Amino acid sequence: MNFVLEAKHINKHFKKPVPFHVLKDISFQIKNGEFVSIMGKSGSGKSTLLYILSTMDTDYEGELYFKNELITGKKNDELSRIRNKNIGFVFQFHYLLSEFSVLENVMLPAKKLAEKSFQEIEHNAMEKLKMLHIEHLANNKASRISGGEKQRVAIARALINNPTILMGDEPTGNLDSHNSENVFQILKELKENEGLSLLIVTHDIDFAQRTDRILEMEDGRVIRQ
Ligand SMILES: Nc1ncnc2c1ncn2[C@@H]1O[C@H](COP(=O)(O)OP(=O)(O)OP(=O)(O)O)[C@@H](O)[C@H]1O
Numbered sequence: 113m114n115f116v117l118e119a120k121h122i123n124k125h126f127k128k129p130v131p132f133h134v135l136k137d138i139s140f141q142i143k144n145g146e147f148v149s150i151m152g153k154s155g156s157g158k159s160t161l162l163y164i165l166s167t168m169d170t171d172y173e174g175e176l177y178f179k180n181e182l183i184t185g186k187k188n189d190e191l192s193r194i195r196n197k198n199i200g201f202v203f204q205f206h207y208l209l210s211e212f213s214v215l216e217n218v219m220l221p222a223k224k225l226a227e228k229s230f231q232e233i234e235h236n237a238m239e240k241l242k243m244l245h246i247e248h249l250a251n252n253k254a255s256r257i258s259g260g261e262k263q264r265v266a267i268a269r270a271l272i273n274n275p276t277i278l279m280g281d282e283p284t285g286n287l288d289s290h291n292s293e294n295v296f297q298i299l300k301e302l303k304e305n306e307g308l309s310l311l312i313v314t315h316d317i318d319f320a321q322r323t324d325r326i327l328e329m330e331d332g333r334v335i336r337q
Contacts, residue, residue: 200270260291
């Protein structure tokens with residue numbers, strides 16, 4: 113079976129301020145093109161798990177496979193290359209550079225990867241903006257667009273290197289219901305039209321119920337899938 117992501121027996125302990133077993137024997141897989149949400153009470157370990165799955169946190173026990181390749185134990189520079197090419201990440205807060213234009217913000221991760229010419233990156237960035245129906249905002253300063261538009265720009269930026277999977281830590285958490293629905297529809301289109309896999313932490317039950325599968329967390333464990 114071809115999985116985009118496979119977690120096997122993930123455990124994590126925080127040592128400070130007091131020893132704490134935060135993630136307890138977590139195992140699951142995400143199939144190609146699957147849209148999975150993670151739900152659970154505050155403090156159940158959702159963000160901690162997402163940071164491990166996105167390779168940003170390497171301090172854990174267990175094994176993580178990305179497209180059937182074991183990535184646990186790889187060195188930081190190799191992990192960073194794997195992450196930049198394969199994983200897009202969207203946060204609750206958009207983290208756009210406010211003095212840069214929308215287009216410049218979207219181009220940044222591709223410039224960092226430095227595999228394509230400026231013209232090619234610019235063309236790809238415009239394509240992503242079109243995909244998210246915000247191409248008309250390309251030359252606006254990021255500080256001069258609405259909250260919902262900012263989050264769509266953040267998604268376009270996360271897609272610029274054509275990742276296999278898009279991960280999000282409450283990407284609709286700061287949005288009103290209209291903009292939240294808008295972002296959900298965009299994510300669904302990305303799954304259906306582009307075959308993107310998605311893994312999204314959310315507190316919004318309406319959002320989660322419309323994804324392919326919910327991973328429900330409680331006290332550091334996945335209690336239901
Ligand atoms: N760096 C850290 N050191 C020690 N404990 C931590 C650290 N980060 C998080 N924790 C604790 O680990 C537990 C899980 O935190 P986490 O942020 O993963 O939960 P969450 O399910 O994402 O919560 P929320 O829905 O509120 O964002 C919490 O009890 C939190 O206080």
